[in-house]
Amino acid sequence: MKQGVDISSPTGMKMRDGIEVPSEIIQKWQEIVNLLAEIMHVPSALIMKVEPPNIRVFVSSESKGNPYEPDEIACLNTGLYCETVMKTRQPLLVPDALADDDWKSNPDIKLGMISYLGFPVTWPDGEIFGTICALDNKRNEYSELYRKLLLQYRDVLQADLKSLATVHAELTTQKARLEELFARVPEAIVLVDGGGQVVRANPEFTKIFGYAESEVLGRSLNDLIVPEELKEEAREITRGRHTRGNLSFETVRIRKDGTRVPVSVMRVPMRSEEVACRTAEYVIYRDISDRKRAEERLRKTQAELAHVARVATLGELTASIAHELNQPLGAIVNNASASLRWLAAHNLDEARRSVELAIEDVHRAGEIIRRIRSFAVKAPPQKESIDMNETIREVVALARNEAQNHGISIQTQFGKGLPRVFGDRIQLQQVILNLVMNAIEAMTEAGGSSRELLIASRKDESSGVCISVRDCGPGLEPETLNQIFSPFYSTKPQGMGMGLAICRSITEAHGGRLWVNANEDRGATFQFTLPPGEEVA
Numbered sequence: 126m127k128q129g130v131d132i133s134s135p136t137g138m139k140m141r142d143g144i145e146v147p148s149e150i151i152q153k154w155q156e157i158v159n160l161l162a163e164i165m166h167v168p169s170a171l172i173m174k175v176e177p178p179n180i181r182v183f184v185s186s187e188s189k190g191n192p193y194e195p196d197e198i199a200c201l202n203t204g205l206y207c208e209t210v211m212k213t214r215q216p217l218l219v220p221d222a223l224a225d226d227d228w229k230s231n232p233d234i235k236l237g238m239i240s241y242l243g244f245p246v247t248w249p250d251g252e253i254f255g256t257i258c259a260l261d262n263k264r265n266e267y268s269e270l271y272r273k274l275l276l277q278y279r280d281v282l283q284a285d286l287k288s289l290a291t292v293h294a295e296l297t298t299q300k301a302r303l304e305e306l307f308a309r310v311p312e313a314i315v316l317v318d319g320g321g322q323v324v325r326a327n328p329e330f331t332k333i334f335g336y337a338e339s340e341v342l343g344r345s346l347n348d349l350i351v352p353e354e355l356k357e358e359a360r361e362i363t364r365g366r367h368t369r370g371n372l373s374f375e376t377v378r379i380r381k382d383g384t385r386v387p388v389s390v391m392r393v394p395m396r397s398e399e400v401a402c403r404t405a406e407y408v409i410y411r412d413i414s415d416r417k418r419a420e421e422r423l424r425k426t427q428a429e430l431a432h433v434a435r436v437a438t439l440g441e442l443t444a445s446i447a448h449e450l451n452q453p454l455g456a457i458v459n460n461a462s463a464s465l466r467w468l469a470a471h472n473l474d475e476a477r478r479s480v481e482l483a484i485e486d487v488h489r490a491g492e493i494i495r496r497i498r499s500f501a502v503k504a505p506p507q508k509e510s511i512d513m514n515e516t517i518r519e520v521v522a523l524a525r526n527e528a529q530n531h532g533i534s535i536q537t538q539f540g541k542g543l544p545r546v547f548g549d550r551i552q553l554q555q556v557i558l559n560l561v562m563n564a565i566e567a568m569t570e571a572g573g574s575s576r577e578l579l580i581a582s583r584k585d586e587s588s589g590v591c592i593s594v595r596d597c598g599p600g601l602e603p604e605t606l607n608q609i610f611s612p613f614y615s616t617k618p619q620g621m622g623m624g625l626a627i628c629r630s631i632t633e634a635h636g637g638r639l640w641v642n643a644n645e646d647r648g649a650t651f652q653f654t655l656p657p658g659e660e661v662a
């Protein structure tokens with residue numbers, strides 16, 4: 126054999142592993158060899174490909190008398206013409222093998238091919254792909270023109286290989302980048318097939334849930350669902366079906382060790398064509414424990430602040446509440462004294478009547494104290510179904526005396542058929558009381574003669590509840606409208622400036638909104654909305 130590079134070594138194939146020549150290019154190459162055979166008047170034009178330890182007929186001309194079938198395979202090291210071209214990486218011309226000692230016993234002669242012209246075909250980095258060649262069953266010198274033609278086509282082939290290699294390199298880089306992202310992204314990514322079975326899961330998935338990828342492959346992600354969350358989950362999925370896009374929500378999942386972890390879940394349907402019909406999807410989880418803890422801390426701090434503010438408000442109301450208590454206490458004393466007198470006069474019926482009246486007053490006094498206690502209590506927020514008209518009545522009971530002391534009358538206008546809302550009763554009382562106290566303070570400060578405060582409830586446009594508190598005070602300058610809701614903004618000597626900030630955070634935490642408008646004549650109207658929580662009351 127001629128000396129040259131050993132093309133049968135495994136290193137010779139490593140670099141090009143995985144690059145497939147696509148069918149469109151094979152089609153084009155087929156036309157090339159067909160043309161070559163026709164123009165050169167030879168029975169056979171071939172493109173051969175080295176696939177150690179073999180050499181394969183990659184494309185074979187569809188010409189008369191061509192003995193080579195596509196995909197035919199021959200072993201290397203048998204002395205084929207093409208094998209020599211590949212090893213030497215040099216063109217080879219054998220005009221008549223029968224007259225050439227070097228070639229007269231080569232295997233192609235058995236197929237009747239006694240002349241050969243071939244060129245090596247290489248990948249852009251010089252690795253051998255194979256050959257392009259023409260074979261004839263008679264002596265053939267292959268004129269200079271034919272050689273040039275074959276060389277031209279060889280260049281076309283090499284240009285195609287260059288594009289293929291470039292695309293392949295790009296794909297490989299992109300794939301590696303995606304793999305790296307998949308491995309290192311701080312979110313659990315799971316690929317689920319149309320049947321709901323896990324196809325892939327990344328290391329973050331193991332970190333969050335404790336399952337190694339091998340433990341979840343082929344399984345369903347339903348094992349992670351907390352049974353109590355199922356209903357909500359089903360609701361989210363139905364909602365997601367309507368949007369037909371990505372679906373994201375927050376929930377709780379079970380880890381392998383049985384503990385629970387709060388997560389955000391995003392389900393992204395796959396768009397790539399071959400899988401789209403099977404509705405495969407990516408499911409992306411993020412561990413939101415830290416955020417949930419921070420939210421819980423913030424919620425606690427806000428609750429504590431709200432509590433402090435409530436106690437402070439009660440402090441402001443002390444004088445009027447004490448005054449309010451004086452009435453039933455005085456009546457108790459009167460009735461008890463009367464009872465003693467009736468007893469002395471042996472009139473038991475009247476004595477009993479006086480005691481009964483005294484008991485009624487005790488209940489009245491008890492009711493005032495109950496209201497104060499329940500407002501001052503420091504309980505964790507508790508959500509329940511609430512009738513807002515009832516909440517307004519409770520606030521009016523707390524603030525009525527304070528208003529009266531300043532010559533202000535509180536009017537109410539209760540909307541009918543209001544939906545109940547779902548919320549914390551004390552917090553919502555606090556919102557209304559803060560607005561009422563501000564209104565009382567504003568009207569007192571303004572010193573005007575009409576001192577009316579109107580609290581009204583109505584159904585709002587989005588079938589929730591809207592509560593408004595309207596005063597006849599000085600109103601608000603347009604430039605302060607944006608500031609009054611900021612914490613610590615106050616124009617009052619003793620004001621903390623927290624009232625409205627607390628009102629806003631409470632209404633927003635209840636899914637509502639709080640705003641203010643200037644009245645047409647005088648004063649301001651604060652309004653807040655709350656979404657409906659349950660069926661119509």
Ligand SMILES: Nc1ncnc2c1ncn2[C@@H]1O[C@H](COP(=O)(O)OP(=O)(O)OP(=O)(O)O)[C@@H](O)[C@H]1O
Nearest residue numbers: 563564567600609615616617620621622623624625
């Ligand atoms: N009804 C109102 N009419 C006019 N101005 C008002 C009214 N309500 C609030 N304001 C203005 O908004 C400011 C902020 O009100 P906010 O209730 O937040 O704090 P504050 O009443 O000053 O103090 P506190 O923390 O004790 O409630 C008030 O100082 C006042 O200037």
Ligand SMILES: [Mg+2]
Nearest residue numbers: 559563624625
């Ligand atoms: Mg205030």
